[in-house]
Amino acid sequence: MTDTPTIQSRAELSEILRQKGFRLTPQREKILDLFYELPEGEHLSAEELQKTLRLENSDISLATSYRTLKLLASLGVLRELDFAEDHKHYELARNPKSPHHHIICLDCGTTEEFESDVIMEFAESLAQNRGFDIVDVQLKVFAMCKQHPVEETRSTKGH
Numbered sequence: 001m002t003d004t005p006t007i008q009s010r011a012e013l014s015e016i017l018r019q020k021g022f023r024l025t026p027q028r029e030k031i032l033d034l035f036y037e038l039p040e041g042e043h044l045s046a047e048e049l050q051k052t053l054r055l056e057n058s059d060i061s062l063a064t065s066y067r068t069l070k071l072l073a074s075l076g077v078l079r080e081l082d083f084a085e086d087h088k089h090y091e092l093a094r095n096p097k098s099p100h101h102h103i104i105c106l107d108c109g110t111t112e113e114f115e116s117d118v119i120m121e122f123a124e125s126l127a128q129n130r131g132f133d134i135v136d137v138q139l140k141v142f143a144m145c146k147q148h149p150v151e152e153t154r155s156t157k158g159h
Contacts, residue, residue, distance in 0.1 A: 016075055027060050031068045035078060035092040043081055043089035043111070081138065099137045105145035 013032065014024045022028075034052055038044065044052070046069055050062050069090050072078040081089040081102070099120070100113045116139075123137045 013077060016077065020075060022071065022075075027064050028068050028072070030058060030060060031065065032072065032077070035090070038092065043091045045087045045089050047087065049090075079136070079138075082140075101137075101139040101141070103141040103143055105148060106142050107144055107148035110145050110147075 017024050017028075024032075030053070031049065034049065035044070046062065046066050049065050049069070050060075053060050053065065069078060069080075069088075073080040073090060076093055078090045079093045079099075081091065100115045101119060102111050102113055104111045119139055120137060123134060126132075127134045
């Protein structure tokens with residue numbers, strides 16, 4: 001994988017932004033703080049971020065939130081996730097060199113994270129054999145959780 005830095009401190013983030021020609025504005029800092037405070041494994045969409053900002057009486061607009069999320073994702077500070085919904089989710093890229101994957105319930109949206117050396121080895125081999133450099137690996141497994149068994153879902157939704 002390419003060397004995307006592991007973000008650990010505000011000083012490191014400020015340095016990454018500065019090197020790329022960006023400032024750590026109060027809005028960017030506030031959004032980043034929210035992601036730092038999330039429990040590991042939690043993800044936020046732009047809309048969920050906006051609700052959280054409103055609860056904290058922030059006046060950061062939805063447009064600013066979207067721009068900041070895209071910027072921080074492009075810099076490798078946030079990881080952009082697509083769970084096959086109408087919107088993206090974001091999480092802090094705590095350790096980009098050790099990506100994790102997601103299993104998602106198609107009925108209720110429950111999401112669990114997992115890591116797999118086998119998936120990483122396969123991805124690295126595939127990329128190398130085809131002349132690519134890996135930037136990120138994200139496997140999404142769509143399934144039905146134990147609360148929504150497949151047999152029950154098929155029989156009730158099919159009629």
